[in-house]
Amino acid sequence: MTTRREFLHTAAALATFGAPAANVLGANETIHVACLGTGGRCRHLMKSLANIPQVRMIAVCDVWDVHLSEGKKLADARALATKQYRELLDRKDIDAVLIGSPDHWHVPMTIDACAAGKDVYVEKPLTHTLAEGQAVIEAQNKYNRIVQVGMQQRSMPQMQKARELMQAGRFGKVVKVHLTWNRNTDRVRKNPLGVDPASVDWQAFLGNAPKQPFDEYRFRNWRWFWDFGGGIFTDLMVHYIDVVHWLLDLDHPLTATSIGSFHAAKGVWETPDSVQTLMIYPNDTQVYFEGTFSNARNGAMLEFMGTDATLYLDRGRYEIHPERNKGQYEEMVLGSGKRGADFYDKPDGELLHLANWIDCLRTRKKPNAPAEAGVSAAAAAHLANQSLRSGQLAHWKG
Secondary structure (H helix, E strand, O other), X not given: OOOHHHHHHHHHHHHOOOOOOOOOOOOOOOEEEEEEOOOHHHHHHHHHHOOOOOEEEEEEEOOEHHHHHHHHHHOOOOOEEEOOHHHHHOOOOOOEEEEOOOHHHHHHHHHHHHHOOOEEEEOOOOOOOHHHHHHHHHHHHHOOOOEEEOOHHHHOHHHHHHHHHHHOOOOOOEEEEEEEEEOEOOOOOOOOOOOOHHHXXXXXXXXXXXXXXXXXXXXXXXXXXXXOOOHHHHHHHHHHHHHHHHHHOOOOXXXXXXXXXXXXXXXXXXXXXXXXXXXXXXXXXXXXXXXXXXXXXXXXXXXXXXXXXXXXXXXXXXXXXXXXXXXXXXXXXXXXOOOOOOOOOOOXXXXXXXXXXXXXXHHOOOOOOOHHHHHHHHHHHHHHHHHHHHOOOEEOOO
């Protein structure tokens, strides 16, 4: 007997002459999600997703037994657990996937999911290299998929209001933007982690990365190794450079000049633990980012410096500081605590961003952070890394 879900899938496919088409999901129909790469970040998102009505997480996937087990605890009681993500893409009862894998798997999984007719929520950075960008945008568009990149600032009300004010000209001409993501945390310690190699499908973890022997530290700290991540620029800067692109209608820098140092991670990480980059955009706007794990001054924030005012933003507020007596000081403070925190109690950016994604799965409207935005933000981080690794000025060659 054909279920309503199967009928709608078939009808949608026929409507586009055989290509995977947009699922037609009613407002009251339950959306079935598979979670791919159920490490700490994915499980954090799963807890938020569980609060959205008419959504069930019916399958989980991870290459490590421990993460697979922990992910299953947050999913449906009868959820399927597997180490092979393609097994889940073949299932007709799965509408969408939530991807929380290491960076080098983001694009392959997203493309495969789109080709299988699944909508996608994928963590940032969307791409691991500049070369991957066009293919993932083409997959989103060719297969008519909803792809939401995990740059949740776009779903935060203070960020949305700041964009309205920017477009209304409140700040005059923005000549310079200062971004920071400074922490003072012990992220480097290389102690035995007790990961049983037999519990990990190491070859599946490597994917398109160069072949190499199992290393538990790299496995658990992949963000700081070039084969799997891109360090501070792709892990942290990408969040706020996306806000810069969004508010100023920019796509990519023309040049980047970067430096990096090891104050705590020398001989342990491949990516520096303290970095800076200066990027120049087509309208001569200067964008400067600094990030470190050795001093938390300024925390995580953005400052847009305009001829009429400076706009301060973080994940809990905005502030407007007038220049030349043009207007009054304004603020919107949503979160409690000091300025520049990594996270606030309000707004719940992850929940808002996931809710926007789920809504778009039903309406087929463009989500707040589609693949194009993810490619753009990641491209700036990749250009910064090109300069960092070469020791030279990096030029955009797109």
